[in-house]
Amino acid sequence: MANLPIVQFERKILETVDQNQVVVVIGETGSGKSTQLSQMLYRKGYTDSGIVAVTQPRRVAAVSVSRRVAQELDVRLGEEVGYAIRFEDRTSERTRIKYLTDGVLLRESLSNPELNQYSVIILDEAHERSLNTDILLGLMKRLVKRRTSNFKVLITSATLDGEKVSKFFSDCPLLTVPGKLFPVEIFYSKERPTSYLESSLKTALDIHVREPEEKLVSKLEDKVQSLEEGSCMDALILPLHGSLPPEMQVRVFSPSPPNCRRFIVATNIAETSLTVDGVVYVIDSGYVKQRQYNPATGMYSLDVVQISKVQANQRAGRAGRTRPGKCYRLYPSRLYTEEFLDATVPEIQRSSLAGSVLYLKSLDLPDIDILKFDFLDPPSTESLEDALKQLYLIDAIDENGSITSIGRTMAELPLEPSLSRTLIEANEFGCLSQALTVAAMLSVETNLLPGRSKNNEKKRKNPPLELPDGSGFGDHIQLLQIYELWDENDYNIGWCKDYDLQVRGMTFVKEVRKQLCQIMQKIAKGSSEVRANQSRKRDQSYRNLRKALSIGYANQLAERMRHHNGFRTLGFKPQLVQVHPSSVLKPDDDGLYPNYVVYHELIATSRPYMRNVCTVERQWVMPILEKLDKLDVRKLSGGGLGHVEEVTEGNVSELPKKEADVIAPEELESKIQAARERFLARKGKK
DNA sequence: GAGCACTGC
Numbered sequence: 156m157a158n159l160p161i162v163q164f165e166r167k168i169l170e171t172v173d174q175n176q177v178v179v180v181i182g183e184t185g186s187g188k189s190t191q192l193s194q195m196l197y198r199k200g201y202t203d204s205g206i207v208a209v210t211q212p213r214r215v216a217a218v219s220v221s222r223r224v225a226q227e228l229d230v231r232l233g234e235e236v237g238y239a240i241r242f243e244d245r246t247s248e249r250t251r252i253k254y255l256t257d258g259v260l261l262r263e264s265l266s267n268p269e270l271n272q273y274s275v276i277i278l279d280e281a282h283e284r285s286l287n288t289d290i291l292l293g294l295m296k297r298l299v300k301r302r303t304s305n306f307k308v309l310i311t312s313a314t315l316d317g318e319k320v321s322k323f324f325s326d327c328p329l330l331t332v333p334g335k336l337f338p339v340e341i342f343y344s345k346e347r348p349t350s351y352l353e354s355s356l357k358t359a360l361d362i363h364v365r366e367p368e369e370k371l372v373s374k375l376e377d378k379v380q381s382l383e384e385g386s387c388m389d390a391l392i393l394p395l396h397g398s399l400p401p402e403m404q405v406r407v408f409s410p411s412p413p414n415c416r417r418f419i420v421a422t423n424i425a426e427t428s429l430t431v432d433g434v435v436y437v438i439d440s441g442y443v444k445q446r447q448y449n450p451a452t453g454m455y456s457l458d459v460v461q462i463s464k465v466q467a468n469q470r471a472g473r474a475g476r477t478r479p480g481k482c483y484r485l486y487p488s489r490l491y492t493e494e495f496l497d498a499t500v501p502e503i504q505r506s507s508l509a510g511s512v513l514y515l516k517s518l519d520l521p522d523i524d525i526l527k528f529d530f531l532d533p534p535s536t537e538s539l540e541d542a543l544k545q546l547y548l549i550d551a552i553d554e555n556g557s558i559t560s561i562g563r564t565m566a567e568l569p570l571e572p573s574l575s576r577t578l579i580e581a582n583e584f585g586c587l588s589q590a591l592t593v594a595a596m597l598s599v600e601t602n603l604l605p606g607r608s609k610n611n612e613k614k615r616k617n618p619p620l621e622l623p624d625g626s627g628f629g630d631h632i633q634l635l636q637i638y639e640l641w642d643e644n645d646y647n648i649g650w651c652k653d654y655d656l657q658v659r660g661m662t663f664v665k666e667v668r669k670q671l672c673q674i675m676q677k678i679a680k681g682s683s684e685v686r687a688n689q690s691r692k693r694d695q696s697y698r699n700l701r702k703a704l705s706i707g708y709a710n711q712l713a714e715r716m717r718h719h720n721g722f723r724t725l726g727f728k729p730q731l732v733q734v735h736p737s738s739v740l741k742p743d744d745d746g747l748y749p750n751y752v753v754y755h756e757l758i759a760t761s762r763p764y765m766r767n768v769c770t771v772e773r774q775w776v777m778p779i780l781e782k783l784d785k786l787d788v789r790k791l792s793g794g795g796l797g798h799v800e801e802v803t804e805g806n807v808s809e810l811p812k813k814e815a816d817v818i819a820p821e822e823l824e825s826k827i828q829a830a831r832e833r834f835l836a837r838k839g840k841k
Numbered sequence: 842g843a844g845c846a847c848t849g850c
Contacts, residue, residue, distance in 0.1 A: 213848065241850055258850040287849065397847065422846055444846040457846070502848085510850095569850035598850095670850090736842040760844070 159187030161332045168192070168330060169199050172275075176299050177308045177327040181317040183334030184472045188311050189220050189279050193252045194228065196275055202251035204305050205274025210257040212285040213428060214240040221245075221254035241569070242666050257287035261514065264294065265566070268518055275307045281320065282313035282465060283427065284501035284532075290511055292531050296324060297520065313465050315497045323531050337475040339437075343488040372420050395421040395429070398601075401659060407431050426469050430476065437474040439467060441486040447505040450541035453710070453728050454757040463499040467491060501532050508534055508542035509572045513551055516558040517566035525556075526792050543791040544727055548709045548782060549576040556791040564678050568671065570594055577707030578675060584699035587675065589635055593700065595668035596634035597755060597767065603660040619655030629740040629752065629769035631704060632697055638664065701753070705771040708753045709779045713765060715750050722752065722765065725776065727783060732757060735764040751776050 161168075161182065171178050182188030193207050201207055211217040221238035230236055237246035238254040246253055255263075257278070264270055276295065281288050295308045312320050314331070321329045372394050393407050408431065411417045419431060423443050443462050448455050462470075467484065474480025484491065503511070512525055526539050546552045551562035551572055558566075565575035574594045581590030596603075623640060625633035637654075641661060644650040651658045705712060713722040713732065720742060724730045734740055734748060735758070742748050755767035 256849065258848090262850060283848090285848065396845090398845065424847065426847090428847070446846065457844090459846095601845095667850095737844085762843095764843090 158335070159191060160185075160335050161187040161191045164330070164332050165195050168332075169195060171328050171330060172196070172307055172309065175328055176303075176306065177295075177310070177324040179317050179321045179324070179327060179329045180309055180311045181314055181329065181331040182311050183314065183332065183336070184469075185335035185476070186332045187335075188332060189216075190223050190227065192277055192309060192311070193224060193254075197228075197252055201275050201307070206250060206272055207252050207275045207277070208260065208270075208273045209252070209254045209277040209279055210260050210288070210291065211254060212257055212280050212283050212288060214256055215428070216280075217254040217256050221252075224252060224254075242670065257285060257291055260291060261287055262569070265514075265517065268520075269302060270298065271302075274305055275309065277309040277311065279311050280427075281310045282316055282498065284499060284503075286502040286506055286511065289501055289503045289531060290514070292320075292323070293529050294518075296529055299324075313468075313498070315465050315468075320531065334472075336472055337477070337479040339471050339475040339479070340481045341471060342481065342483050343491070344483075344485045375418060375420070390416050390418055392418045392420065395419050395425060397422065397424050397428075400657065404429075423466075425473065426466065430473070432477050434473050434476065435478065435480045437470055437480065437482040439470045439482060439484045441467070441484065441490070445505070448507045448538075450507070450535065450538040451728065452730055452757070452759075453507075453541070453724070453726060454730065454759050454763060456759040461495060463496040464491065465498045467495060503530065503534050504532060504538070507545075508538055509545045512539065512542040513546055513558075513562060513566050513572050516546075516552065517563055519558075524792075540788050540792060544786060544788055545710050546572060547786060547791055548727075548779070549573060549707060551576070552791065554785075554787065554790050567678060568674055570598060570671070573707045573711065574598070575707075577703045578671065580703040580706045581700060582675065582679060584703055586696045586699040586703065589696050589700045590703055591668050591671050591675070592638045593631050593635050593704075594671060595664045596638055597631070598667055599660050599664045600634070600767070603656055603664075620653050622654055625739040625769075626697065627740075627770075628697055628701060630738055630755075630767040631700070631753075631769040633739045634767075635697075635700070638668075701769055701771050702775055704753045704769060705775040705779070708755070709782070711754050711756075712771065712776055712779065713752050713754060714776075715748050715752075720746070720748050722748070724754075724757070724765075725780060725783070727786065730757065730763060732763045732765050734768050735766045737766070738768050740768050740770070 168178075168180070180188060180192065189209070189211075193209050196202065196207050209220070211220065217238045217240050221236055222232055225232040225234075225236040228236060232238075233245040234247055234249045236252045236254075237244075237250040239246055239259050240256050241259065260270075260276075270276065278288060278291055278295065281292065292310070295310075299306065299308055308324075310320055310324075317329050317331075321327050372392055375392050391411055395404060395407050407417070407419050407429075410433070419425065419434070421429075425431065439462075441462055442459050443466065444457060445460050446455055446457050471482035471484075474482050515525055515528060525543070526536060543552065543556060546562065547554065547556075549572060550559055551565050553559055561576070561579060564579060565572055568575040568578065570578070574597065578587065578590050578594055581587045623633055623636035625631075625636065637656070638661075641647075641650060641656075646661075646665060648658050651661050710726040712725045714725055715722050716731075720733070722732050722734070724732055732754075734752075740748065740752070749770040751771045751773055752765070752768045753771050754765035754769075756765075758764055758766050
């Protein structure tokens with residue numbers, strides 16, 4: 156600890172904090188900011204009048220950093236120093252320094268908007284610009300104006316964006332603390348390959364840019380094997396990514412055998428989440444795979460995009476943690492200086508904002524117009540309007556944009572708004588138990604099936620058992636059936652393995668479900684009780700569940716095209732889409748899909764697909780279409796908008812325009828029918 | 842028949 160560079164700056168830091176309410180600290184990698192800032196404030200007495208909170212974007216970081224600090228202060232974790240993450244609160248009345256994820260702090264501010272228990276809030280790793288950190292930045296800016304005494308905010312960031320954060324906080328002071336990294340030499344790609352090592356890796360990495368990771372791993376293996384024996388060290392090639400089972404992930408941490416070099420082929424998990432010590436060479440492709448939301452279509456896509464300077468520096472820094480290193484950048488220096496963005500596009504500009512907008516609405520901040528909320532980097536008006544429309548359609552806000560009582564209840568649940576709405580409806584329909592299961596399964600879904608590695612398949616003695624099929628209703632019902640089967644097998648771990656389900660994922664589902672159940676019980680108290688699973692007929696509960704989903708996902712319904720198996724989405728941005736091939740929902744004996752479905756998300760890969768699809772009934776869809784038709788975004792956003800957006804658009808859409816205020820369902824149906832026929836006729840001509 | 846970034850409540 157004494158060796159950490161930040162320690163020399165203690166006096167300067169404390170002086171600045173004493174004289175200013177907000178301070179930005181640029182702490183380079185290895186400066187010790189995450190562990191030391193809180194201790195300095197503790198020594199100076201800032202913990203006498205409140206707790207010092209330090210937020211982290213990741214759970215593991217909150218746990219490991221607090222553990223370190225407890226060690227350094229020689230106290231037991233959970234007493235003077237503690238942490239709080241989802242499902243785990245290791246703090247006590249004695250806690251003076253508290254590490255927590257930014258999501259937990261947002262939850263806390265829901266019940267205590269002034270965050271009075273804290274005398275200092277440190278937003279650590281703000282340069283990562285997680286969605287939650289960005290919202291906290293906006294809230295902190297308000298809070299410092301309201302809590303003018305006994306409240307300080309510190310924000311740690313990276314060199315390239317510190318100025319911007321300081322400007323955001325009325326030009327607050329900015330301190331720079333050097334890091335403790337060994338020098339990393341940087342090579343750009345046009346400058347010569349000299350050693351076999353570099354050129355072979357370069358070849359391999361060229362492949363990496365175009366081909367999946369697994370191919371790189373196997374091609375690297377081939378190349379290394381073809382090297383003359385004894386001509387160089389042995390090599391161990393290790394893939395590293397998030398969907399790898401934990402036991403495969405930890406392999407990168409074990410030291411390499413003698414006379415053997417490790418090659419770690421990693422996703423951006425190695426950029427921030429995992430730090431592998433002993434790395435000397437880093438090869439940086441200059442790209443990252445990024446998920447983005449397009450509010451104009453309501454569709455997600457997974458794109459390979461250029462990284463930012465902050466990311467490039469972060470990657471290079473991974474080479475110099477234990478001794479001097481080298482970083483090979485597979486792009487010319489001109490690209491870095493001229494084309495790379497300074498900082499990564501913040502998540503808030505790449506996500507659907509329904510959840511965040513509902514959160515902000517539920518805070519009841521008196522003087523806030525959601526479209527004018529003071530964000531460090533504001534999301535587009537289009538994206539905010541998209542969120543408002545989604546919230547209106549599921550009754551979270553009324554036609555004037557004010558939060559409803561249903562909306563308030565929804566904000567209490569740690570779920571995306573559509574799932575919260577589904578739970579509330581399911582409680583009314585008597586299928587809450589099943590809905591809780593589906594909600595929990597969906598929020599973990601991507602981590603359920605293990606990454607398909609060839610190694611895994613070879614190692615298996617028996618092929619995995621076949622999972623339930625959703626009884627013809629689709630993926631949501633399948634998820635429900637999987638969990639119910641696990642429940643019948645007493646949550647047995649071996650059972651998960653037999654079905655090739657990730658134990659980690661399923662265990663998480665169980666915890667999420669428990670948490671949701673507790674919250675629902677609390678919410679329902681006083682009004683209608685949480686209705687227990689009244690062992691009705693399965694089909695009846697499936698039906699109620701599907702109906703609840705159609706209300707929660709009112710903007711995510713789709714209708715099958717008449718003459719083929721494509722679907723047209725029925726939201727305010729109609730799209731032509733197909734059922735994702737991974738769905739359990741398959742065409743019937745006549746080769747046809749059901750007429751109406753609800754989907755969990757749209758994802759554009761080679762084509763636009765609906766992921767996680769479930770059948771619904773026509774009569775549930777019609778009232779929703781009616782509401783959709785009456786939607787007026789000008790009112791939702793308080794009328795302050797300069798433009799009017801058509802409710803229906805897109806070449807497939809022929810939903811009736813606003814001819815009358817109220818259209819009877821039957822009339823609507825016939826209009827839709829007529830519109831569909833016009834569309835098909837037109838299409839036929841072409 | 843497609844596609845396997847990463848977090849978080």
